[in-house]
Amino acid sequence: MTADEKKKQAAIAALDYVKPGSIIGVGTGSTVNHFIDALAEKMKGSVEAAVSSSEASTERMKNHGIPVIDLNSAGELSIYVDGADESNRHLHLIKGGGGALTREKIVAAASKTFVCIADDSKLVNILGKFPLPVEVIPMARSMVARELTKMGGQPVWRENFVTDNGNQILDVHNLEIMEPMKMETQINQIAGVVTVGIFAHRPADVLLLGGEDGVRTVSA
Numbered sequence: 001m002t003a004d005e006k007k008k009q010a011a012i013a014a015l016d017y018v019k020p021g022s023i024i025g026v027g028t029g030s031t032v033n034h035f036i037d038a039l040a041e042k043m044k045g046s047v048e049a050a051v052s053s054s055e056a057s058t059e060r061m062k063n064h065g066i067p068v069i070d071l072n073s074a075g076e077l078s079i080y081v082d083g084a085d086e087s088n089r090h091l092h093l094i095k096g097g098g099g100a101l102t103r104e105k106i107v108a109a110a111s112k113t114f115v116c117i118a119d120d121s122k123l124v125n126i127l128g129k130f131p132l133p134v135e136v137i138p139m140a141r142s143m144v145a146r147e148l149t150k151m152g153g154q155p156v157w158r159e160n161f162v163t164d165n166g167n168q169i170l171d172v173h174n175l176e177i178m179e180p181m182k183m184e185t186q187i188n189q190i191a192g193v194v195t196v197g198i199f200a201h202r203p204a205d206v207l208l209l210g211g212e213d214g215v216r217t218v219s220a
């Protein structure tokens with residue numbers, strides 16, 4: 001079974017968490033693309049609307065006829081469905097491989113339940129093998145990179161990439177994130193950082209992992 005088939009399984013399993021008539025939050029990435037397609041195919045017209053975490057997901061949902069609304073008009077969302085680049089057993093995540101981390105963190109914060117969907121390779125013991133994305137204000141990029149280097153990481157500028165918010169991304173290599181909450185706070189304190197891709201203060205509530213033997217549910 002390919003990683004993509006595993007992602008699709010997890011995405012379909014997330015439909016069980018969607019309450020008909022609700023407004024849901026929708027993340028970004030190849031796993032979420034499967035979720036959007038499955039939502040359109042198997043639950044057509046069932047959700048009232050979605051709040052999107054990226055221009056890419058907005059476009060995909062609109063193409064399927066799923067109404068997309070602004071978070072400011074939505075109130076608290078019942079669920080947020082999104083993928084991840086890594087998860088530990090506490091459901092602390094690394095996100096932002098697709099560069100949508102800031103809006104993802106906002107929509108996750110606005111949601112009652114965060115359902116994370118992934119293939120089983122994403123579950124790790126210690127976060128940090130996947131380079132940690134950090135969204136920065138462009139003028140602060142080099143300064144923030146120096147601060148991240150002092151913390152032991154090796155930041156690499158994701159060149160030719162601009163986020164939906166008009167900012168830039170540093171991907172920080174070689175971090176062993178032993179204390180995700182502490183590091184999330186520490187990096188968010190650096191002037192010029194918009195968002196760090198550690199989701200520990202607001203972790204996922206449920207992780208659906210697609211694997212050879214079906215979908216495994218991990219709860220925090």
Ligand code: 5RP
Nearest residue numbers: 029030031083096097098100
């Ligand atoms: C985008 C993300 C994605 O959820 C993450 O990169 C996982 O992507 P995929 O589902 O394609 O493996 O955080 O910013």
